[in-house]
Amino acid sequence: MHIRLYTKTNCPLCDKAKAVLTELLADYSFTLEEIDIYKDDELLEKYQLMIPVVELDGEEIGYGAIEKEAVRKRLRRAQNS
Incomplete structure (x- = not known):
């Protein structure tokens, strides 16, 4: 599985999204x-007003305030398919 995190500098939501994804790397x-x-x-x-954007294997699965449980659910689904 591959996640792309679209970000920009000085973006608190981006920092939070990166922290969420880093935590999920443990599982x-x-x-x-x-x-x-x-x-x-x-x-x-494309993403100027949406960032951060999380893309899992080419599919956008979240943007803005990234929810850990929503990403976890998508990772679990991708892992089991």
Whole structure:
């Protein structure tokens, strides 16, 4: 499983989302890739008002205030399929 976390600098919600994902790494095996949307104009246009955005294996599973249990549920589902 691969998670992309779309972020930007000076973003408290992004920091919180990263902390949630780091905690979940203890229970689930996935790679975590952090992508700064300000380094790609297309990403900036797409996610500017949504960040942070969590994407699991190419599917957006959350944005804004990331809920740990919602991400856990999606990871569990992905792991069992």
